[in-house]
Amino acid sequence: MERLQKVIAQAGVASRRKAEEFITAGRVKVNGKKVTELGVKVNPERDLVEVDGVPLDKEEPVYYLLYKPTGVISTSNDDKGRRTVTELIGSEQRVYPIGRLDYETSGLLLITNDGDFANLLMHPRHKIEKEYVAKVEGIPDRRELKRVEEGIMLEDGKTAPAKAKILSVDKKKQTAIVRLIMHEGRNRQVRRMFEALGHPVKKLKRERYSFLTLGNLQPSEFRPLKPIEVKQLKELAVTKPS
């Protein structure tokens, strides 16, 4: 017997956390009866589980690397009708992004229908390294970059140490291009860190996620991950110390 939210996640419908939301929102039925409590266990072989009236079927897992353009939202659907990353992929499967990039941020985003894989990579314990390039207002000095490296106090706590390096400066326009390497992924974290330093972010792009880069992809383009890449990501997450 398995927990209901785990069975839903394994079927590729949503992450485990989302599946819990589906359950409490009354969108899930087991053998025709609505289940709204979280502790329920089911037999994935024998019990009929439905989400929004659609029976779970075991979908083939799919994994994509997307170059998210700006002006697209990192969810599967948007109540304001904005374009979503899953629309860009146009997959038959019910796919969703692993983590988020802001509407106005571009760059590398992984998309999958494998809930366990998504949970594994998103777990803070696994400290997956991400690399961003930010254009910021003003030119951060050495002391400010050191604050990024040591951690900055934000409203949701101090940030973990990150690496920051100035790549170029435009003295006339008073802007700088900064490379940032970090493993945390709090909501709008890069923007909030530089805002706190007095250097608001004007442009932000994620260039790397662990060993994966954008390569030759152009904005809005995507490619399937190679099986070896999926395997390496799983191993990386499993073997990282806590």
Ligand code: URA
């Ligand atoms: N940090 C941000 O501020 N925005 C993103 O999209 C990603 C990281």
